[in-house]
Amino acid sequence: MKENKLIDLSMDFSVKIMELCEEINGHYSLKNQLERSGTSIGANIHEANYAYSRAEFVSKMQIALKECYETEYWLTLFSRANVIEEDKIKTLYNQCGTIRRILVASINTAKK
Numbered sequence: 492m493k494e495n496k497l498i499d500l501s502m503d504f505s506v507k508i509m510e511l512c513e514e515i516n517g518h519y520s521l522k523n524q525l526e527r528s529g530t531s532i533g534a535n536i537h538e539a540n541y542a543y544s545r546a547e548f549v550s551k552m553q554i555a556l557k558e559c560y561e562t563e564y565w566l567t568l569f570s571r572a573n574v575i576e577e578d579k580i581k582t583l584y585n586q587c588g589t590i591r592r593i594l595v596a597s598i599n600t601a602k603k
Contacts, residue, residue: 501533504586525565531558552598557592
């Protein structure tokens with residue numbers, strides 16, 4: 492999959508995370524964590540495309556991957572605490588998983 496597709500997926504995901512965070516009442520510090528990790532994925536992917544070396548590219552993509560895992564954690568937490576409807580969480584969780592799988596494949600390819 493082309494990197495531009497990954498940038499588009501992560502940008503769409505960031506927008507949906509921002510929209511979701513607008514709907515959450517209270518839990519300001521936790522909501523902030525979700526918004527920060529969810530939007531950081533795309534920022535790091537975008538940054539990776541301007542890396543000056545393969546090592547920097549891999550590093551930025553690994554940071555994006557870590558942010559994916561953190562975002563999945565926050566989505567699960569909000570789901571278990573019944574703060575967000577399960578349907579909304581499931582869609583975002585699946586999108587995050589898709590981005591995560593692409594990141595893993597990209598990182599593995601870049602390391603070869």
